[in-house]
Amino acid sequence: xxxxxxxxxxxxxxxxxxxxxxxxxxxxxxxxxxxxxxxxxxxxxxxxxxxxxxxxxxxxxxxxxxxxxxxxxxxxxxxxxxxxxxxxxxxxxxxxxxxxxxxxxxxxxxxxxxxxxxxxxxxxxxxxxxxxxxxxxxxxxxxxxxxxxxxxxxxxxxxxxxxxxxxxxxxxxxxxxxxxxxxxxxxxxxxxxxxxxxxxxxxxxxxxxxxxxxxxxxxxxxxxxxxxxxxxxxxxxxxxxxxxxxxxxxxxxxxxxxxxxxxxxxxxxxxxxxxxxxxxxxxxxxxxxxxxxxxxxxxxxxxxxxxxxxxxxxxxxxxxxxxxxxxxxxxxxxxxxxxxxxxxxxxxxxxxxxxxxxxxxxxxxxxxxxxxxxxxxxxxxxxxxxxxxxxxxxxxxxxxxxxxxxxxxxxxxxxxxxxxxxxxxxxxxxxxxxxxxxxxxxxxxxxxxxxxxxxxxxxxxxxxxxxxxxxxxxxxxxxxxxxxxxxxxxxxxxxxxxxxxxxxxxxx
Amino acid sequence: xxxxxxxxxxxxxxxxxxxxxxxxxxxxxxxxxxxxxxxxxxxxxxxxxxxxxxxxxxxxxxxxxxxxxxxxxxxxxxxxxxxxxxxxxxxxxxxxxxxxxxxxxxxxxxxxxxxxxxxxxxxxxxxxxxxxxxxxxxxxxxxxxxxxxxxxxxxxxxxxxxxxxxxxxxxxxxxxxxxxxxxxxxxxxxxxxxxxxxxxxxxxxxxxxxxxxxxxxxxxxxxxxxxxxxxxxxxxxxxxxxxxxxxxxxxxxxxxxxxxxxxxxxxxxxxxxxxxxxxxxxxxxxxxxxxxxxxxxxxxxxxxxxxxxxxxxxxxxxxxxxxxxxxxxx
Numbered sequence: 027x028x029x030x031x032x033x034x035x036x037x038x039x040x041x042x043x044x045x046x047x048x049x050x051x052x053x054x055x056x057x058x059x060x061x062x063x064x065x066x067x068x069x070x071x072x073x074x075x076x077x078x079x080x081x082x083x084x085x086x087x088x089x090x091x092x093x094x095x096x097x098x099x100x101x102x103x104x105x106x107x108x109x110x111x112x113x114x115x116x117x118x119x120x121x122x123x124x125x126x127x128x129x130x131x132x133x134x135x136x137x138x139x140x141x142x143x144x145x146x147x148x149x150x151x152x153x154x155x156x157x158x159x160x161x162x163x164x165x166x167x168x169x170x171x172x173x174x175x176x177x178x179x180x181x182x183x184x185x186x187x188x189x190x191x192x193x194x195x196x197x198x199x200x201x202x203x204x205x206x207x208x209x210x211x212x213x214x215x216x217x218x219x220x221x222x223x224x225x226x227x228x229x230x231x232x233x234x235x236x237x238x239x240x241x242x243x244x245x246x247x248x249x250x251x252x253x254x255x256x257x258x259x260x261x262x263x264x265x266x267x268x269x270x271x272x273x274x275x276x277x278x279x280x281x282x283x284x285x286x287x288x289x290x291x292x293x294x295x296x297x298x299x300x301x302x303x304x305x306x307x308x309x310x311x312x313x314x315x316x317x318x319x320x321x322x323x324x325x326x327x328x329x330x331x332x333x334x335x336x337x338x339x340x341x342x343x344x345x346x347x348x349x350x351x352x353x354x355x356x357x358x359x360x361x362x363x364x365x366x367x368x369x370x371x372x373x374x375x376x377x378x379x380x381x382x383x384x385x386x387x388x389x390x391x392x393x394x395x396x397x398x399x400x401x402x403x404x405x406x407x408x409x410x411x412x413x414x415x416x417x418x419x420x421x422x423x424x425x426x427x428x429x430x431x432x433x434x435x436x437x438x439x440x441x442x443x444x445x446x447x448x449x450x451x452x453x454x455x456x457x458x459x460x461x462x463x464x465x466x467x468x469x470x471x472x473x474x475x476x477x478x479x480x481x482x483x484x485x486x487x488x489x490x491x492x493x494x495x496x497x498x499x500x501x502x503x504x505x506x507x508x509x510x511x512x513x514x515x516x517x518x519x520x521x522x523x524x525x526x527x528x529x530x531x532x533x534x
Numbered sequence: 535x536x537x538x539x540x541x542x543x544x545x546x547x548x549x550x551x552x553x554x555x556x557x558x559x560x561x562x563x564x565x566x567x568x569x570x571x572x573x574x575x576x577x578x579x580x581x582x583x584x585x586x587x588x589x590x591x592x593x594x595x596x597x598x599x600x601x602x603x604x605x606x607x608x609x610x611x612x613x614x615x616x617x618x619x620x621x622x623x624x625x626x627x628x629x630x631x632x633x634x635x636x637x638x639x640x641x642x643x644x645x646x647x648x649x650x651x652x653x654x655x656x657x658x659x660x661x662x663x664x665x666x667x668x669x670x671x672x673x674x675x676x677x678x679x680x681x682x683x684x685x686x687x688x689x690x691x692x693x694x695x696x697x698x699x700x701x702x703x704x705x706x707x708x709x710x711x712x713x714x715x716x717x718x719x720x721x722x723x724x725x726x727x728x729x730x731x732x733x734x735x736x737x738x739x740x741x742x743x744x745x746x747x748x749x750x751x752x753x754x755x756x757x758x759x760x761x762x763x764x765x766x767x768x769x770x771x772x773x774x775x776x777x778x779x780x781x782x783x784x785x786x787x788x789x790x791x792x793x794x795x796x797x798x799x800x801x802x803x804x805x806x807x808x809x810x811x812x813x814x815x816x817x818x819x820x821x822x823x824x825x826x827x828x829x830x831x832x833x834x835x836x837x838x839x840x841x842x843x844x845x846x847x848x849x850x851x852x853x854x855x856x857x858x859x860x861x862x863x864x
Contacts, residue, residue, distance in 0.1 A: 070598075073580055074581070164726060207601065223606075225601040225606040226600055226602065347739075348719050355572065355573040355574065355719070358574065359573065359576070362574065362823050363577060363581065432597055432599050432610075434610065473716065477715070480713050481685055
């Protein structure tokens with residue numbers, strides 16, 4: 027592997043490769059921060075340009091878009107309470123409260139630093155453990171995915187701190203929404219009401235933009251003060267937040283490992299990994315850390331996880347030729363068009379390309395750190411705009427981004443409909459994040475459960491027959507017991523503190 | 535009042551007509567509606583769209599509109615104005631199969647063809663170290679003796695590979711359980727890990743991982759298809775006639791427009807697509823991804839697709855047969 031890296035260095039260390047990687051990061055940050063777009067859209071848009079370039083420069087450009095895009099969504103989540111991509115839905119749980127507490131620059135800087143460090147961790151996993159991780163991931167079949175989806179749903183209990191019942195209600199709503207569309211097993215239509223627009227259900231991005239962005243902008247209008255200029259001081263670029271992030275090194279390593287692991291599992295993805303990392307971090311956190319109220323650790327967990335997922339998803343893509351997610355499927359397509367076949371023989375026959383791709387991935391994370399930190403003042407400047415300027419611009423960007431998904435007016439209606447739902451949920455003090463978790467995990471759980479039972483010749487025993495699935499069953503039982511224990515501990519703490527007013531619910 | 539207003543407007547429009555410069559088509563972005571999710575195949579459509587965009591001088595983004603076995607993309611495109619600014623990536627599944635299965639109310643004749651695009655032969659494979667069956671006939675014999683015992687995947691359900699495999703199984707009197715997947719990659723992963731007994735495989739998958747699979751039969755009688763799978767046996771080598779030939783058991787697509795599209799615009803699009811398809815870089819890119827560029831021009835559309843339709847109807851019947859056989863086992 028070291029030899030591959032050395033031979034790839036010549037291909038990576040060129041002005042073209044380096045320049046395009048930096049450009050890719052900048053472009054990725056922009057498409058990530060704009061609600062509705064995201065890394066996949068960015069990669070798809072730039073694929074025709076990339077395939078005219080030398081292979082390592084092309085892959086550097088596309089991978090950098092994925093890296094920047096995975097981080098970009100956190101910026102709007104922190105500053106405006108609007109996740110630019112579903113990947114950042116978990117980041118606003120603590121990122122936005124941090125900004126509200128006057129720490130917008132810190133939150134943004136921590137998100138960027140954690141993304142870069144998580145990405146580098148993912149890169150190390152990619153370089154040194156590709157074959158091992160790919161071989162472990164290949165043991166994941168429908169029974170394991172079923173149990174993994176259940177693990178994700180249990181995370182709802184964690185992100186619904188303070189209102190478990192409300193969180194579960196919203197999570198169930200997300201699961202129900204996920205049933206809309208074509209049932210892939212019977213090929214029948216469910217809840218489509220004769221509308222062809224609904225044959226594939228609702229687009230997750232339209233749901234996220236609606237629930238978070240439209241409802242947030244509406245609440246901002248309702249709260250008045252449209253012409254007030256927020257008192258936000260100027261911010262200078264500072265790498266202090268990098269050190270702040272390193273203070274959470276245990277959380278950083280744990281969350282990055284979770285991210286890389288989920289990335290290596292085809293189909294799991296960054297949204298699930300960021301919620302899982304958040305759930306893990308808040309489960310072991312001390313109550314005084316204040317998760318959900320602006321904890322640095324919350325931002326570190328979610329952002330390091332979703333960027334480590336990018337590196338993780340390249341593991342099956344390059345080592346086996348199996349796409350880890352939609353973005354890596356497009357990356358594999360790019361490699362094939364350029365004349366390379368990802369998989370074991372690529373490691374043997376074109377080690378310099380493999381090494382070059384690994385190096386541009388690592389460099390894109392370093393570039394993310396520098397570009398992101400230097401641009402933080404520009405991001406925070408957004409907060410100094412009057413609401414009367416900011417709100418229309420954000421709404422316009424939401425509409426453009428959502429329309430761009432499928433050039434569909436229907437998606438705009440979905441966005442508005444879910445915006446209305448988001449407003450109602452906020453008014454009732456219901457958390458929003460479980461809706462996204464339910465909508466994403468619903469298909470994963472249902473399809474893999476039904477697939478497992480079709481494959482099984484002995485019904486539900488398939489979940490105990492397979493070692494990894496059985497381990498996950500046991501882990502899920504422990505997690506449920508842990509969630510119950512946490513609830514008990516929280517109630518005890520409240521009693522002890524004797525603060526009946528300290529039961530503020532969260533609406534994100 | 536209204537009558538006079540209408541008249542005045544009509545007169546004004548007629549008067550303005552000469553002032554409106556007859557703009558050259560195309561003036562703006564042309565969308566290609568692609569009926570599946572982003573991935574490898576979409577990349578090929580993007581390459582072709584990019585080449586066509588060079589010819590036309592306007593951008594040609596590929597809009598992924600997945601859902602309902604491709605029919606959502608078709609419906610989306612058909613509900614847009616027939617002005618030549620929306621093209622349909624007309625894959626065989628939504629174009630011919632879904633109407634045959636009763637899931638769509640159009641026929642291939644309801645569209646205007648521009649040019650054929652590419653085809654994708656596939657095969658039935660088991661994992662490399664599976665030594666239970668030495669040949670395809672042995673696999674079929676086992677499936678016949680143990681009805682419903684084997685698990686296989688064709689990717690999603692009721693798609694072309696599913697129909698072809700069902701027809702093949704029916705030819706041998708063999709019954710196996712189809713397991714649907716919404717991503718082919720997941721099915722391939724489960725085949726490699728031994729969860730599935732056999733599965734369909736396309737050229738790109740085989741060429742990226744030739745050491746992971748043992749190809750038992752190539753589901754095409756075309757010589758080029760055999761070569762793509764390293765000379766594995768094909769349906770042409772079987773002792774029985776499965777009733778599958780030519781393009782019928784393969785994936786393929788034509789680019790289409792709404793049938794009401796103005797003929798002069800259709801002519802512009804046809805010329806641009808034919809030129810793009812003839813480009814060497816486009817041909818090479820399609821081949822590199824394991825697909826075969828198709829050479830049929832628009833005037834061969836009816837003949838080529840009609841030939842396939844008969845066999846596809848038979849395959850649709852094979853799906854029903856498979857369901858009946860499996861329900862008997864419950």
